Amino acid sequence: MSILPELERRFRRALAPVEEDPDPLLAMIRRSQDPKFGDYQANFAMALGKKLGRDPRQLAAEVAGRLSVDGFCQPPEVAGPGFINLRVRDDWIVDQLTAAIGDERLGVPAAAEPKTYVVDFSAPNVAKPMHVGHIRSTSIGDALARTLRFAGHRVVTDNHIGDWGTQFGMIIYGYRNFCDGEAYGQNPVGELSRLYQLVRRLIDYHAGKTRLAPLAEKLAGLESRLAEMHAEAAAEGKTGDKRVKKAIHRQQKDIDEAREELGELRAKLEAVEQDPELSKLAAEHPRIGQSVLGETSRLHAGDEENRRLWREFLPPCLAALGATYKRLGVAFDHTLGESFYHQRLRPIVEELIAAGIARESDGAVGIFFEGQDAPMLIRKKDGAFLYATTDLATLRYRVEAWQPDAILYVVDFRQSLHFENLFAAARRMGYERLELKHVSFGTVLGEDGRPFKTREGDAVGLESLLDEAVARARKIVEENDDAKPGGAELSPSQRARIAETVGIAALKYADLSQNRDSDYVFSYDKMLAMNGNTATYMQYAYARVRSIFAKGGVDAEALRASRPPIFLNTPAERDLALELLRFGEAVDYCLKDYRPNQLTSYLFELANCYSTFFENCPVLKAETPELRQSRLVLCDLTARTIQKGLGLLGIDVVEKM
């Protein structure tokens, strides 16, 4: 049983005589920040007092007087303007912990009304290697899916991969023109990926060539306009005018932006021109951009040969993705990519037109929204469909196939307008009771505060990121093992396995522990600092518990079966015990707005409480056998909660480290 729901239940009764709809008030019960205000506090009396026109302190006293917490909390205390402070009784804590010992769920109740959730996350393009940008969607989505499942809901995970777009036209073109047969035979994905990059560069080169002159012209135009603005301002004596200054500032910013863009473009062009091989290829394929589009539309139109190539390329690409997911410990119930919806696009557009939801405009078809000048286009002038079309078809399919109560889209915040539109369109289509949520997250930045890229301007590959994290973890594991008081205790293969677990955990955790809204500055050093609020800190706490059991030759199963009495005689023991009972609360907070960082902060606090306990309370050498048993139980519950909690985040523990 969790504390908060129990408090809510009891306050609901006490509030009944004064308030019909107590739910908003019950939401104002929370953990106390300062121990001198008890363990929990109810903060509703002030709000309710205002609503009823009554003195909040008096009201608080009245409700507190009616509150029945016998056997659960110490008598409530009213403080300040009307806070009701509560301290949970130690014997109640002990009872709850004793019940949790024999409970797989550690005393966390399953949802009273289970719902069906579809979680859409990760969604890489299969033709290009996964990069750093995919780590956030993947780890957040996976963590939410696992947590929802634990909370008792039905969860359908679906990886909406990009397996039908222009990138396949690029690979097909590359395969036809530049393929190294031997390399392809040995490592198809490696060769396809090389072809993708090559074609990408050639296209960028030609596109860049044609963009160069207009861009330079635009820059010149901006600059001369700026000079004019200065002159005008001076002539009219408005140099100090706020609006004028602001306009000039903006103009300057546009210029800086254009200048930078031009610089990057020139560098890119130069890189190709200085490479004899590349510049030769570029000269031989002047219309490559056009041709690639041609390959793509032939694929979409059902061209036999291109379909055959697509069917040939897809399995090895999927296998490569699968290997990465396996390493990350992520699995999906379904992988229904863009290609799956291919035949459903035309019908849905026609239906939407017929229903008056979409209409034609300038030859294209779009859905228009009030107060917004640009519509969401679902068919281009040339008849091709857009990603909004696919998303609508996908939404419909999911509703029909799985009857969900909610669909979560774990996607970059830059697509928020798209999802706003998509959801509005869905409501017009009649999906009104369905919860549609864009679980958005910020950009992964480098330490310079700009989007995380390699020196060449490409996104950093995910595999190399994992390798680096693991290599760094390996070093730390080895140093630590060598420094153990009793000498090193890990074999090389154990060290390697631990480094893999610790490194990947650090990477995922660094991401999950952040409020997902904010941009995220990626830093190996901070992530693998391995102290503070990191996965390693919790894995370490777990390993220390396991070490006690190993040293003492304690059989955890037998310990649990014996149900020894629990004593909470020191603050460290009581703090730890209370924290253990808060696990369910943390899961609730995590799911309330789909924020895994709520769960990470709980686990950090729990591990913190344990470390304090570990310093202050000898376990194996406790004063009495009874105390030893009691502390062993606290240790065991801590280890199980950490393991379970990290498990909900998709992170493994290690027995030794």
Next chain:
RNA sequence: GCCCCGAUAGCUCAAUUGGAUAGAGCAACGGCCUUCUAAGCCGUAGGUUCCAGGUUCGAGUCCUGGUCGGGGUGCCA
């Protein structure tokens, strides 16, 4: 032009959505390994929560205006 988001300790970030004295971790300083893993613990220092108003018992959080930054914005995804 219009729309959305953000600004919190030197740095990276929290703050349970309006609650009591704004918290962590890095970095800095001081203490703790003959006792279960020091990847740890205990302590010190560090703040005009971007600015100016407003709402109320109470504001980092809500409202108005501004500054700075990011993103988006009919034929990419």
